[in-house]
Amino acid sequence: MSRFGREYLQVGYYTENYFPDHNVRFIAINDNVDCVDGATDMDDFIPIKNIMNELYAKDISRKVRSAHNTRGRAGEPLSQPPYGxxxxxxxxxxxxxxxxxxxxxxxxxxxxxxxxxxxxxxxxxxxxxxxxxxxxxxxxxxxxxxxxxxxxxxxxxxxxxxxxxxxxxxxxxxxxxxxxxxxxxxxxxxxxxxxxxxxxxxxxxxxxxxxxxxxxxxxxxxTHQRAPKEINGPKSIFCDILRCADCGSKLWYHTNTQNRDIHYFSCSNYVKDYRGTCLTRHYIRADAVEAVVEMELRRLAEYLIADENRFAEILARRSIKQVESEKKTVQSELRKSEMRIEIIPKLLKTLYEDKLSGKASEDNYCVLSQEYSDEREQLQKKILKLRRKLTEMGEKENEREEFIHAIRKFMEMRTLTKQVLNELIDHIDVYETQGTGKNKTQRLVIYYKFVGYLDINPTQCHPNYTADIREGVAIEYVSCEPSDSLKELFSEGYNADDDSFEEAKPEQA
CATH class of the missing domain: 3.90.1750 (Hect, E3 ligase catalytic domain fold)
Known part of the structure; x- marks a missing residue:
């Protein structure tokens, strides 16, 4: 019991409540404790032993503190040496x-x-x-x-x-x-x-x-420390959602020092500003992001109204395909781990026989047996994690309903809020701008909760929008064309000669 813990309240909670509730068998041989029985002859004295174990730890701590204090007052350094x-x-x-x-x-x-x-x-x-x-x-x-x-x-x-x-x-x-x-x-x-x-x-x-x-x-x-930047105003609802498409780092929210009305995002790993590794800044205006995301969600809402059954079918097929792919990967990893953990006892047995026959030295035996033991422990943890993941993959119907419910909530509000954004969007990848002047373009890829990247048939809703984000400045939002997987869903009405269905993958949008 003293090796399990020396904090009597926590030890008592686990041995008397947590372990029995979770079917964990706890055995302390020297103290005659085995929670599989629910009671032993020594059970009434276990709380007292736990208190004694804590008092023992407290007494050791008191002695260590006293020795520590004596050394410190004598001028002996108590900390690790600093850099240098x-x-x-x-x-x-x-x-x-x-x-x-x-x-x-x-x-x-x-x-x-x-x-x-x-x-x-x-x-x-x-x-x-x-x-x-x-x-x-x-x-x-x-x-x-x-x-x-x-x-x-x-x-x-x-x-x-x-x-x-x-x-x-x-x-x-x-x-x-x-x-x-x-x-x-x-x-x-x-x-x-x-x-x-x-x-x-x-x-x-x-x-x-x-x-x-x-x-x-x-x-x-x-040197006077600069006051915290409160001039940035309220935090943007897109903070922690935008990511750099090249390095995967988050985009940080800023306010222009010359014009406080201009708010923008840039890569937190930019090599020039933050001494990172990303070679480009990935600058994007906050109002532009908001306009684009709002227009994209409007397209989803319009498509949901136009054909709710087909929209639900897209979500179902997309999620099923994604889950099946992920499930195969997890099952493959699980099989490999289970096969490996079955081989380790045989390897240990062979290693022990080699040691007895003199083929392996005592030092090599100790090193290799420890490595095998560590590997088996890691595999056991990995197998439990993979099995837990497999059991969680069957609960997708509720997530699909929650996704549609969040779109309906946006339809009612007609404005973006942080809550709706968190319910719908997982993250947004921001790419570096291409071109100059009026020909400047920037690619954004939105990854939704539950389904990831989502293709929408442009013939069923508006393929592009134009929005005035500020005086004298407007952006044109052009949606990508559907990928091959989406074309299969609309195969009944698909015409290979129709330019609107010309093959274009999301990476090219």
Missing amino acids: YVKDPQDKKRWIIDPEAASVVREIFKLYLDGNGEDTIARIMQEEQHLNCTAYWASKGINRGGKKSQPNPYKWKSSTIHGILTRQEYCGDVLNFKTRSKSFKNHRRIDNPKEDWMVFEDRHEAIIERDTYQKVQKRLKS
């Missing part, structure tokens, strides 16, 4: 300079004193191909915190630069008790007020001279 330092191999309680990282720290301080801002310094660090802190530690085999999924290891953030510029440890000082936790049950760190910090000066070699550090702090205090 490493632990001394001869004395783990001391920090020594990491020459490679320390040179980057010195350059950051120099650039700031030369008049560069934090964001500018971050841009320079990226252009000079300096690994950011997390990537640098990873390259040295040091396991530290930070975002591990950053695709560009050379991308620095202004917040990282600010953290380096405000680190007093670079003067050779040790700062203890900067944070604390509420209790041994809650490990979230809370900032302590500065008067509770303990500062020990000149405990290790300095990377930055104290005079230089003081100059930087003085300039940081005199």
Whole structure:
């Protein structure tokens, strides 16, 4: 029981309520607990044992905190060394300079004193191909915190630069008790007020001279932070819906600094504005997006009114086709996983026999058996996930009705709202503009909830619209022609010589 948990309320909830309700058999041999029976001779004493286990953990925490406090008051660094330092191999309680990282720290301080801002310094660090802190530690085999999924290891953030510029440890000082936790049950760190910090000066070699550090702090205090941008007005209903068609990143919402009436979106991964990897900006006006989406939803509503049965048939066939394709993929993955998990015990048996016969060394046996065990555990989780996914694929009828209901709601409101948008649209891919002047075009691909990309027969409703989005500016919305899959649905009335049904895939629209 003590290995399961040392928080008596949570342990009691799981053993007495959650596990029995979910048919989970919990066994603790030493404590004579087996929830398959519902009761044992020791059941009446289990809550008391749980309390004792928690008291034991609390006592250990008290002793650890006491030792931690003693070391901290003696000037021993309690935290991990910051970027620029490493632990001394001869004395783990001391920090020594990491020459490679320390040179980057010195350059950051120099650039700031030369008049560069934090964001500018971050841009320079990226252009000079300096690994950011997390990537640098990873390259040295040091396991530290930070975002591990950053695709560009050379991308620095202004917040990282600010953290380096405000680190007093670079003067050779040790700062203890900067944070604390509420209790041994809650490990979230809370900032302590500065008067509770303990500062020990000149405990290790300095990377930055104290005079230089003081100059930087003085300039940081005199630099006024820009107020939050409240001038953008209310958040656009298309925030978190628009995506870059090239890199898949979200499009960020902006307000033009010269004309506050102009609101637009651009790729959050744009290489010039945000030091990302996307080569084009994917600029699009917010009012243009709203006009296009509203016109497209109007086409859906008109088609629903004109032929509701056929519209429902399109949704049904599209969803069934999509589900069947996805179902085949899931079933294939499930078969592969089940076959593999059946083979692993045989591989372990063969490996054990090779070890006994001397064909495999003890070290190789330990490594390979652990790898097989880990693989089996991962496969078990994967099989459960795939089976759960298969059971969820049969519930599509309700989703189709909800989709039609959302279109009817739009028909009644005649205006776009965030709620209707979320009920109908999954996301919208925005492509880079093509052409110039009056010939400028931009492709948008709308992916709906439940059905994904949806083709609509242009002969059944308006193929294009024109809308005035602002004074002197109008956009013409031209819908794509149906794909081959949609032509099959209308095969009874399809004429191969009809230009309106000329083959054109959605990618070419």
